[in-house]
Amino acid sequence: MQQNLQGQNMEASKSKVQDIKFVEWSRGVNEESYDLSEMTRIIENRFKGKSIKIADIGGGIGTTVNALCSSLDTAYADVIDNSPLALESFISHARTNLIYEDFFDFKAERKYDVVIFRTVLHHFVGQSEKETLALQIKALNKTHSNLVTEGGVVFIIENFYEPAFGSDITGRIIYELTKLKFSSAVFRYLGANTAGEGVRFRSFNSWKRIFEKCGFELGTKITADDWSMSMPIWQRIPFVCKNRHQALVVLQNAAAADSRGEESKGKSKRLEQELHVEACAA
Ligand SMILES: C[S@@+](CC[C@H](N)C(=O)[O-])C[C@H]1O[C@@H](n2cnc3c(N)ncnc32)[C@H](O)[C@@H]1O
Numbered sequence: 001m002q003q004n005l006q007g008q009n010m011e012a013s014k015s016k017v018q019d020i021k022f023v024e025w026s027r028g029v030n031e032e033s034y035d036l037s038e039m040t041r042i043i044e045n046r047f048k049g050k051s052i053k054i055a056d057i058g059g060g061i062g063t064t065v066n067a068l069c070s071s072l073d074t075a076y077a078d079v080i081d082n083s084p085l086a087l088e089s090f091i092s093h094a095r096t097n098l099i100y101e102d103f104f105d106f107k108a109e110r111k112y113d114v115v116i117f118r119t120v121l122h123h124f125v126g127q128s129e130k131e132t133l134a135l136q137i138k139a140l141n142k143t144h145s146n147l148v149t150e151g152g153v154v155f156i157i158e159n160f161y162e163p164a165f166g167s168d169i170t171g172r173i174i175y176e177l178t179k180l181k182f183s184s185a186v187f188r189y190l191g192a193n194t195a196g197e198g199v200r201f202r203s204f205n206s207w208k209r210i211f212e213k214c215g216f217e218l219g220t221k222i223t224a225d226d227w228s229m230s231m232p233i234w235q236r237i238p239f240v241c242k243n244r245h246q247a248l249v250v251l252q253n254a255a256a257a258d259s260r261g262e263e264s265k266g267k268s269k270r271l272e273q274e275l276h277v278e279a280c281a282a
Helices: 018-030 036-047 063-071 084-089 129-147 169-178 184-189 204-213 255-260
Strands: 052-059 074-083 096-100 112-118 146-164 216-226 241-253 274-276
Touching: 036 063, 036 074, 036 112, 036 146, 036 216, 052 063, 052 129, 063 074, 063 096, 063 112, 084 096, 112 129, 129 146, 129 169, 129 204, 129 216, 146 169, 146 204, 169 241, 204 216, 204 241
Parallel strands: 052 074, 052 112, 074 096, 112 146, 216 274
Antiparallel strands: 146 241, 216 241
16 A cells, blocks of 8 residues: 655554654654765765655654755655554654555655655564575665666665674574564563564675675665664673764665766775764764
8 A cells, every 4th residue: 555645634543653663763854864874975975966766764753854955955755664653653744755565565656856765674574594694685676677767866774793703693683583473572571672573784795795795785874873882781792892983884786887887896885975973873
């Protein structure tokens, strides 16, 4: 079901609101957030006052697009989210619109100049590790072929978990533990609000391989503070986590970048630049 809510009477049963945890923290996000100010700067430089169409996948109550459209006069945004809370509490703005639908069912009527996944990709999980990888790849393939314009840009904001050894063991352990149903009450008590459902975080290199497999080229990576210290010791040791940090990663269509002669260096494309910013990522 695709529901365009602009100008409509938004009603959602409170009893349907079971997933408050998904979007409650995003209420505090504003233009000052490191990722939003960087996104605004990149969009301004790239599109220079042209009309800009944005899709925010899993954009929740619309905090991100509300801030972007408030700063960018020529931006128009669709949020695609299947949470009843998004339906109930979507922030009203003349140039934003909620499409209340599962992203995997969403059939875009147009392509977008900017596509955003803000702390969403790790929520695309299946019953097994294999199914989960397939879902995450499916989301990015869909974005590459059907959603983003050729000269467009994709913003990924993710929490990256770097293991003390191995390439991606920390994210895998978190996934296996958070998907367990029988122990979910204990893990929720200990602070894992996704216990019983599962989340699949990854190391930066693990995501990088997936982005490239789906036809994207990595541009800038802007890394927020290392927030490993906020990770309780009972998690850090069993999760063999050396570092966790949040970052904004900018992707573009690799073929389009090649045709413009941008940073075309075969498979091992280097990051254009890596910046560190101070941010409260907790
Ligand atoms: C951690 S919240 C992030 C919300 C928002 N992007 C932000 O940064 O404030 C994850 C969001 O993804 C949405 N989501 C998860 N799976 C989805 C799916 N398959 N289709 C659409 N939205 C989904 C949830 O409803 C939730 O709003």
